[in-house]
Amino acid sequence: xxxxxxxxxxxxxxxxxxxxxxxxxxxxxxxxxxxxxxxxxxxxxxxxxxxxxxxxxxxxxxxxxxxxxxxxxxxxxxxxxxxxxxxxxxxxxxxxxxxxxxxxxxxxxxxxxxxxxxxxxxxxxxxxxxxxxxxxxxxxxxxxxxxxxxxxxxxxxxxxxxxxxxxxxxxxxxxxxxxxxxxxxxxxxxxxxxxxxxxxxxxxxxxxxxxxxxxxxxxxxxxxxxxxxxxxxxxxxxxxxxxxxxxxxxxxxxxxxxxxxxxxxxxxxxxxxxxxxxxxxxxxxxxxxxxxxxxxxxxxxxxxxxxxxxxxxxxxxxxxxxxxxxxxxxxxxxxxxxxxxxxxxxxxxxxxxxxxxxxxxxxxxxxxxxxxxxxxxxxxxxxxxxxxxxxxxxxxxxxxxxxxxxxxxxxxxxxxxxxxxxxxxxxxxxxxxxxxxxxxxxxxxxxxxxxxxxxxxxxxxxxxxxxxxxxxxxxxxxxxxxxxxxxxxxxxxxxxxxxxxxxxxxxxxxx
Ligand code: SAH
Numbered sequence: 001x002x003x004x005x006x007x008x009x010x011x012x013x014x015x016x017x018x019x020x021x022x023x024x025x026x027x028x029x030x031x032x033x034x035x036x037x038x039x040x041x042x043x044x045x046x047x048x049x050x051x052x053x054x055x056x057x058x059x060x061x062x063x064x065x066x067x068x069x070x071x072x073x074x075x076x077x078x079x080x081x082x083x084x085x086x087x088x089x090x091x092x093x094x095x096x097x098x099x100x101x102x103x104x105x106x107x108x109x110x111x112x113x114x115x116x117x118x119x120x121x122x123x124x125x126x127x128x129x130x131x132x133x134x135x136x137x138x139x140x141x142x143x144x145x146x147x148x149x150x151x152x153x154x155x156x157x158x159x160x161x162x163x164x165x166x167x168x169x170x171x172x173x174x175x176x177x178x179x180x181x182x183x184x185x186x187x188x189x190x191x192x193x194x195x196x197x198x199x200x201x202x203x204x205x206x207x208x209x210x211x212x213x214x215x216x217x218x219x220x221x222x223x224x225x226x227x228x229x230x231x232x233x234x235x236x237x238x239x240x241x242x243x244x245x246x247x248x249x250x251x252x253x254x255x256x257x258x259x260x261x262x263x264x265x266x267x268x269x270x271x272x273x274x275x276x277x278x279x280x281x282x283x284x285x286x287x288x289x290x291x292x293x294x295x296x297x298x299x300x301x302x303x304x305x306x307x308x309x310x311x312x313x314x315x316x317x318x319x320x321x322x323x324x325x326x327x328x329x330x331x332x333x334x335x336x337x338x339x340x341x342x343x344x345x346x347x348x349x350x351x352x353x354x355x356x357x358x359x360x361x362x363x364x365x366x367x368x369x370x371x372x373x374x375x376x377x378x379x380x381x382x383x384x385x386x387x388x389x390x391x392x393x394x395x396x397x398x399x400x401x402x403x404x405x406x407x408x409x410x411x412x413x414x415x416x417x418x419x420x421x422x423x424x425x426x427x428x429x430x431x432x433x434x435x436x437x438x439x440x441x442x443x444x445x446x447x448x449x450x451x452x453x454x455x456x457x458x459x460x461x462x463x464x465x466x467x468x469x470x471x472x473x474x475x476x477x478x479x480x481x482x483x484x485x486x487x488x489x490x491x492x493x494x495x496x497x498x499x500x501x502x503x504x505x506x507x508x509x510x511x
Contacts, residue, residue, distance in 0.1 A: 001056070001059065001095065001096045001131075002131070003054070003128070004044070004053065004127070005018070005052070005125065006018075006128075007051055008050055010049070011048060015049055018053055018182075019043070021118060021119055021123075021182045023106050029041070032099075032102060032103050034099050036099070037057060039058075039099040040054075040055070041103055055099060057095060057099045059095060094193065094194035096193055097190050100189060101190060107119075107182055122179040122181050123182060124178075125178060125179070126176070126177045127175070127176040127177075127189065128174065128175050129174040130173050132171060132173070137154075137156065137170075137172070138156060140196070141174060141196060145188065147223055148188055150176040150177065150188075151176070153174070153176075153177075156169070157171040157173055188219065190215050191220070194232075194233060195228075209240050213244065216229075221248045221251035230244040249386075250331055250332075284312070286461055287379065288379075290472075292317075294407045294476050295323070295405070296320075298375055298476075300323070302324060303317060303325070303327070303373065304377065304401070305328045306329050306378050307363060307380075307384070308329060308335070308358075309330060310338040311328060311340075311343050313379060314328045318356060326355055326357070327369075327373070328356070328359070329358075329370070330361075331361065331363070332360075333360055336358050340358060363378075363393045363396055364385065366396045366400040367396065370397075370400075371400070373401070374403060375404060376397060376406045377407045378408045378409070379409045380410065383433060383436070384433060387434060390444075402481050404481070405477065405478050406476075407475070407477070408474070409473065410436060411428055411471065412471060413435035413436055414437050414468040441475065445477070452480075454477040454480060456475050456476065456478075457475070457476050458475055
């Protein structure tokens, strides 16, 4: 099993820096004992302009068998033989990945005390694996590596050079080229070599999920083939795959707030329906104002901001003394950290900080900490959940936490045609799982209100276009018990009659 990693350089940045980054001296050939045999590291070339490190794993088949890696193949004599006579010693595979981890542990973590800035920056890299078992062939190889920024050449290796009519083997000769950080490159290989091999020779334990997430950090959650990667990496163990998918889903959510939602909504200035030159307040500001007005009118003092993101609403709530207890909840630790920074939580006086709590949690699970509040806000949050998970959120918020008042805002998809720079059919944010029409939102909100014994009314936020409605739609739910009562009762639905152009509340009894 053989793999090379090359880079190029110049006098100012010699290619031989690769030796520092890999923590392996280019002038030496070294041997490391791994669980499956000896791993040799050496440099076929080591110059200022080009430097190549090679990893050769000399698999020790008896070691493979001793470690029980041939298990699961049954006890038939030829199966026993297959444990010794197989492609393992020649083909790159999961064993090579294990060797990578053993031999290049620090480089995988991106650690380099001598040249930290080189480790942190992309390098021109070329990785070659002459014999890579690839279930799914060159096409899958490309689908796995290309989204990560690699240029991929994967040539099928013929079964026999002398008999082209025999066709191709299941091996490819893989060449990857790209400008990547070395640690990223190694982490891609660590995960994807076994995925392509698809024949793990070790027992997949629950810890493998942790490994997958650790080595997949920063690239796996957003990978278009994430599910295939998880499934194969975890040797198709269903419970593990499900766990990985769920945890990666949380990572995706956390990553989604890399982009500020309000920046997106406001990046595309709506055309003023009345043609006026005056610029309206940004939509995010109008949304916050509408929410604050709703909370004031409800007389709420103890408020939950569910899916608080980076804390813009929390900041506004803190400015008003009437809000005595403010709780921000988000699934994303990163968002909460940014909220804490934005609010200067570390420098906040005790009086202020005693009013504010930040909690990490998923709204798809009931949470005792959320019971007993006056009001909860879900501002631009529901559309970030996959539709099958919405009922869990509905139950957690309206059924279990049961704040007296709930304010939900979400985009009105009908309005998207008015954002000139939003290409047709596109959602406003890459992480939006759906965007509702006014009708869909109302149907959803009324059904939730009925189910959990709330009344609901609707308000437009932003310019209320006569044809397509407002950019943001808001639902105000009232009648919760603050977490003390049951969930019975029928809801009353009210409407603000946006189609008549007036926003005054036009109560209609649903009963
Ligand atoms: N409320 C803020 C942020 C909206 S972005 C605003 O109006 O600007 C959506 C936020 O919901 C993100 O911060 C995301 O991390 C959070 N979120 C998405 N799904 C969640 C879930 N299941 N549980 C908790 N928070 C969630």
